[in-house]
Amino acid sequence: MASSIIDTRRKRASFCYDRIGPAGETIAFGTYPFSRCIQHRKLSLSFEDDGGIIRYHRLFAGKTIEANIASGNREYTIMPSAPLHLPKPVTDFLQIRFDEIAIEPGAKTVIFVTAPLEIAVTLKAENAAAKTLDVFSFAKPKFALYGTATRGVITRFIRSPVSSVPVPVKNYKEFLLRLEIENTADTWASIGRVILFMKGLSLYWDSASVAACASVSIINTETAVVTCEDTPLRKDMTRAETLYRSRRVDEFCNVKGVVSENTFTMDMGLK
Numbered sequence: 453m454a455s456s457i458i459d460t461r462r463k464r465a466s467f468c469y470d471r472i473g474p475a476g477e478t479i480a481f482g483t484y485p486f487s488r489c490i491q492h493r494k495l496s497l498s499f500e501d502d503g504g505i506i507r508y509h510r511l512f513a514g515k516t517i518e519a520n521i522a523s524g525n526r527e528y529t530i531m532p533s534a535p536l537h538l539p540k541p542v543t544d545f546l547q548i549r550f551d552e553i554a555i556e557p558g559a560k561t562v563i564f565v566t567a568p569l570e571i572a573v574t575l576k577a578e579n580a581a582a583k584t585l586d587v588f589s590f591a592k593p594k595f596a597l598y599g600t601a602t603r604g605v606i607t608r609f610i611r612s613p614v615s616s617v618p619v620p621v622k623n624y625k626e627f628l629l630r631l632e633i634e635n636t637a638d639t640w641a642s643i644g645r646v647i648l649f650m651k652g653l654s655l656y657w658d659s660a661s662v663a664a665c666a667s668v669s670i671i672n673t674e675t676a677v678v679t680c681e682d683t684p685l686r687k688d689m690t691r692a693e694t695l696y697r698s699r700r701v702d703e704f705c706n707v708k709g710v711v712s713e714n715t716f717t718m719d720m721g722l723k
Contacts, residue, residue, distance in 0.1 A: 652714025
């Protein structure tokens, strides 16, 4: 009996999926059988059948997570997720700072920025929603306040370079965000940050990258409406599953009326 267990483990180890792409800049998202493990940089993820109970094992950055699973389904999905969960559910908002752009009245422009990503491991059962088994991230979380303590929101925070064309991203760590910005005001306006309501964010992925799209409508020099769009950056990208339920009012926002299902109204400055 002992030898058969050892042989089974050796067989599983031979199915490990290693990193792909130049210098391991991408990780393979998708659905795999439990016999397939993932190894990428500091991550080792595997499942083991122990007499009908599936044992999940994840080693990441020196820390180990384990879980037991009883399921007839023998597949799991590893996919990108918005940075909502780690180190715990602190905020539903993401603030991206970038070099300021001055936009003339009535003009539109498209820019690309990057933002941090989490990775989710999910399980499926027939006639049931997906279960989130595990979430981890290669990106270290940072937070900042948009507005004031009496009138503002806590945000996940990132500074990003800005580009007029899509740039390569490390898909295990970050996603590419396409921003279409329109200045609807009758004066010049400058913008150097956006606030996204992450529960309205739609992530798409392929073998090369993870991406999302959003639009920004500048109302005046201090106000803009940021809308998350459910649109892939490129054809044939796969939409990541939604791992949460959208809420119309968020407990971490003390500014009533600025949040809806996929929009956030920035009325406390654009720079």
